[in-house]
Amino acid sequence: MIHANEVTKRYGDAVVVDCLSVTIPKGGITSIIGPNGAGKSTLLSMLARLLKMDGGSVTVGGLDVTATASDVIARRLAILRQDNHLSARLTVRDLVTFGRFPYSRGRPTLEDKAHVERALAYLDLGALADRYLDELSGGQRQRAFVAMVLCQDTDYVLLDEPLNNLDMKHAQSMMKTLRRATRDFGKTVVLVLHDINFASWYSDFVVAMKGGRLAAAGTVDEVIREDMLREIYGMDIHVHEVAGRRIALYYE
């Protein structure tokens, strides 16, 4: 369980996340949705102790993220941010191996290496493992970053727009991989998603933000509704029932 209690972030006079409290249940996929600038990335960074809070507190699995030693958190929670620029020239396998750093401190054991190979296989990176990151396409690089974070093998995995740059096949396969991680290994996955249909199809829990505040939180049936979505995005969105799931149409 991730518990945010009255979390606040300010930049000068602008309050970007405004006294927000939310509880993300343990196990399963939780999606955070909301318009650009709603504060999703800011919230996610604070949940993962990457950004200092101006108020409030966060606990992850009972541990206060700002009070607990960072290396302890690193074995509990992993995060991938929205934009990642590397100037260092690393191969995909090197990068993914660094996901094991919290355990092996740079001296990967056989077990660590098995984790690396598994993560590479999950994200279909086998053929690219020895390529340098700066020689990959955007989507391939995104998959390498996600592989690194999964390789960290933490109970909580936070991903900010992981489907960025991915084609349909790899987007689907990444979501299935994440779902399998929650079902088979009891992981808690928190995603920021812009495609509300992916959110609707795969999520167990949905958190909606708007203007730095919580707009809604609940199951897919509770949040993916025409009135809710109009409220959150300020536009008309038609929600249809397809194969028993909710699909939103917003193309026109």
Added chain:
Amino acid sequence: MRALLLAVLVMLVLACVSLLVGVTHMPVWAMLSGYDDGHAARILAISRIPRTLALVLAGASMAIAGLIMQMMIRNRFAEPTTSGTVEAASLGLLVVTIMAPELPVMGKMLAAAAFALAGTLLFVQLLRLVPLRDPLMVPLLGIMLGGVIHAVATFIAYRFDLLQSLLAWTMGDFSGVLRGRYELLWVGGLLAAVAWIAADRFTVAGLGRDFTTNLGLNYKRVLALGLVIVSMVTSAVIVTVGMIPFLGLIVPNVVSLTVGDNMRRAVPWVAVLGAIFVLSCDILGRIIRAPYEIPLGTVVGVVGSAMFLWLVLRKRSHAA
């Protein structure tokens, strides 16, 4: 692995050549067969071996300092001469020479290192205040900062009649290396070993603050360790033989192109190629105008700026 061994072999051969070239003829056969009166052996022990060791140590440690700098600043063009580090170190050395001339050389080096660290931190702070879009702006900012510090140092040196020393610190010259005058460079060698031990931390820090925190490391602490190593190596080199320009820039970039930036793998390569580069430039400087000698700083400056241009142009065409 085999390629690295080959490089080590090349380094050893160059080291032997470096022992043999010089104003005084080295009668190897006479020495080996015992016909020598001991004169050559004395030169070898007092001047030649120290010089070759100094070249290897300075070359390896300066190249590693450049590599660390590039990982910490996260810019390919960062190195001690493009970040104010060298200029701050020589300002520190100047100040300590004026204020405490009797201080042993180790103390002077530490004072210079403190200044170097302060100058580098100032550079890091400037970079934080002025987020730069173009990676080429980063070294330009560093060179500008270095220019300002150097101007201050020149003014002080002029006042105290120390311009000659200031010049010596900024221009690497190994012709004065003798036994008893280069041993401080072992500090650099030691720090290079530390860099290899901490290599993974530096690579992680090279991924940026967020990746580092996510992996449970204290970013500021790794950054501090890296910058302290860079400052100490820089001042050890400046105090003993003077600055070797471009070295920290060229060698890590060439290594990055071939074996990548994973420092666990890159550090041995950077150390060996750094030594090879300096040994070759030094041998070149000794034979071009023999029996006169061209200072190493000049040779490296000429060879280095050509290679630097190549790197910049290459980067540009790759970015476009």
